[in-house]
Amino acid sequence: MTHFHDPTTCQSCAQRFTSVFCKAKQEFIAEINEQKICNIYKKGQTLFNEGSYPFGVYCINDGKVKLSHLGDDGKEQIIRLLRGGDVLGYRALLSGERYSASAIALEDTQVCFIPKELFISVLKSDTGLAFEMMKLLSDELHKAEVKLTHLAQKPIRERLAETLLFIKETYGFEADGVTLSVRLSREEIANLVGTATESTIRLLSEFKKDGMVELDGKKIKILRQKELIKTANLQD
Amino acid sequence: MTHFHDPTTCQSCAQRFTSVFCKAKQEFIAEINEQKICNIYKKGQTLFNEGSYPFGVYCINDGKVKLSHLGDDGKEQIIRLLRGGDVLGYRALLSGERYSASAIALEDTQVCFIPKELFISVLKSDTGLAFEMMKLLSDELHKAEVKLTHLAQKPIRERLAETLLFIKETYGFEADGVTLSVRLSREEIANLVGTATESTIRLLSEFKKDGMVELDGKKIKILRQKELIKTANLQD
DNA sequence: TAAGATGCATGATTTTTGTCATGTTTTGAA
DNA sequence: TTCAAAACATGACAAAAATCATGCATCTTA
Numbered sequence: 423m424t425h426f427h428d429p430t431t432c433q434s435c436a437q438r439f440t441s442v443f444c445k446a447k448q449e450f451i452a453e454i455n456e457q458k459i460c461n462i463y464k465k466g467q468t469l470f471n472e473g474s475y476p477f478g479v480y481c482i483n484d485g486k487v488k489l490s491h492l493g494d495d496g497k498e499q500i501i502r503l504l505r506g507g508d509v510l511g512y513r514a515l516l517s518g519e520r521y522s523a524s525a526i527a528l529e530d531t532q533v534c535f536i537p538k539e540l541f542i543s544v545l546k547s548d549t550g551l552a553f554e555m556m557k558l559l560s561d562e563l564h565k566a567e568v569k570l571t572h573l574a575q576k577p578i579r580e581r582l583a584e585t586l587l588f589i590k591e592t593y594g595f596e597a598d599g600v601t602l603s604v605r606l607s608r609e610e611i612a613n614l615v616g617t618a619t620e621s622t623i624r625l626l627s628e629f630k631k632d633g634m635v636e637l638d639g640k641k642i643k644i645l646r647q648k649e650l651i652k653t654a655n656l657q658d
Numbered sequence: 659m660t661h662f663h664d665p666t667t668c669q670s671c672a673q674r675f676t677s678v679f680c681k682a683k684q685e686f687i688a689e690i691n692e693q694k695i696c697n698i699y700k701k702g703q704t705l706f707n708e709g710s711y712p713f714g715v716y717c718i719n720d721g722k723v724k725l726s727h728l729g730d731d732g733k734e735q736i737i738r739l740l741r742g743g744d745v746l747g748y749r750a751l752l753s754g755e756r757y758s759a760s761a762i763a764l765e766d767t768q769v770c771f772i773p774k775e776l777f778i779s780v781l782k783s784d785t786g787l788a789f790e791m792m793k794l795l796s797d798e799l800h801k802a803e804v805k806l807t808h809l810a811q812k813p814i815r816e817r818l819a820e821t822l823l824f825i826k827e828t829y830g831f832e833a834d835g836v837t838l839s840v841r842l843s844r845e846e847i848a849n850l851v852g853t854a855t856e857s858t859i860r861l862l863s864e865f866k867k868d869g870m871v872e873l874d875g876k877k878i879k880i881l882r883q884k885e886l887i888k889t890a891n892l893q894d
Numbered sequence: 895t896a897a898g899a900t901g902c903a904t905g906a907t908t909t910t911t912g913t914c915a916t917g918t919t920t921t922g923a924a
Numbered sequence: 925t926t927c928a929a930a931a932c933a934t935g936a937c938a939a940a941a942a943t944c945a946t947g948c949a950t951c952t953t954a
């Protein structure tokens with residue numbers, strides 16, 4: 423369905439100014455360009471699975487991916503949402519463990535794969551890139567800690583509002599300027615919020631009744647963002 | 659009250675084999691040794707405050723420290739517990755932000771301070787140390803993600819059991835082999851679990867009734883660890 | 895040592911959230 | 925196109941957890 427351009431070079435990739443790799447030296451980018459393997463994953467396909475060993479890192483060229491853990495009772499917890507320019511798979515690689523989460527395409531997605539050895543060797547030779555990786559990890563850690571605090575302290579209504587804003591922040595709107603440009607099931611939204619699917623459905627209906635959102639199947643329109651922000655009760 | 663040895667050198671520091679810095683090259687350790695500043699923080703004193711700018715990293719020589727966020731309603735959320743050999747303050751430094759959490763001594767604690775410039779310059783010259791930092795960050799990120807999932811999916815009873823095991827894992831037992839060697843208030847335990855103080859008190863009483871723990875003020879003895887593990891309902 | 899403050903404990907109650915049941919709608923594959 | 929499966933929706937109920945109130949114990953410090 424979705425159409426992607428023919429395999430591009432890293433030097434002309436649409437994400438060359440946004441991903442962490444944009445900070446790598448030219449010579450290394452050339453090397454990455456030679457060894458990278460581009461692939462297209464259809465909606466629902468798995469990039470990698472929790473529990474398996476990493477062989478490299480993935481760089482999203484275009485598309486949307488969710489990263490999710492399985493809880494001890496087998497329930498999905500969505501940890502992160504990724505878009506073009508985002509890199510994934512580095513955490514397990516750097517700590518030398520198996521993947522602790524699965525990556526699944528939310529829509530048809532084009533991804534470049536960079537082999538482990540190359541990634542590590544570039545990281546060794548390119549201090550700037552290493553610092554970028556440390557910054558990336560630090561930022562993710564920060565986000566995780568904030569999310570953790572909200573999960574522990576905020577009621578579900580606030581967390582759902584926050585999640586809707588987060589989805590908007592990550593994937594933005596469609597051309598109309600109000601429709602979230604990703605289609606997530608109610609269950610997926612629930613697994614992002616950390617609650618039961620029914621609670622999510624109920625609260626979404628309430629938000630609709632309050633005029634904050636409009637619902638049309640998986641299409642969600644944000645009508646009154648300011649009220650949503652209030653509902654989310656965010657500090658900044 | 660507590661007595662610490664006179665300022666040691668990094669080369670003879672009790673933590674020289676456990677902290678991330680043990681992977682740094684000798685020449686850099688010598689440099690760190692020259693520039694480090696050792697300090698003792700009394701119980702309850704603050705190492706650094708959420709919102710202020712980092713000037714360096716802290717390396718705990720001996721003692722116990724909690725790292726905690728303030729939630730949007732001003733409620734404390736304890737993010738991490740630290741002990742001798744642990745480093746803190748690097749997250750904000752590496753992502754170039756203000757501290758997102760406060761560090762407070764849980765008992766009299768001896769800490770070395772390493773200035774920002776030195777830390778960064780050593781990190782730039784010593785690839786091995788940079789990789790250790792990336793590994794450290796990756797591990798912390800992993801822990802945060804697991805905690806996040808448990809927070810979202812597990813009931814408070816399980817989380818309290820898990821927290822007690824976590825405290826034991828972090829600080830261990832006293833000489834008797836059963837008493838947790840840290841004194842936390844019920845409120846602090848609640849802020850670690852992510853629940854109301856009363857709920858924590860009630861559940862601790864239940865655990866006592868079930869014979870899993872023994873309570874004597876802030877002294878907590880773990881009597882039946884296996885049952886606690888069961889109660890925590892952990893996968894591994 | 896007395897008194898105020900803080901922390902611990904417990905009961906009663908309310909609120910929040912999850913679960914179960916059921917019906918409807920939408921979707922996707924034969 | 926049709927049918928089964930999945931997703932959505934909603935009500936009723938149960939369970940979990942927070943809140944409020946109160947009393948006791950312990951710690952601090954004047």
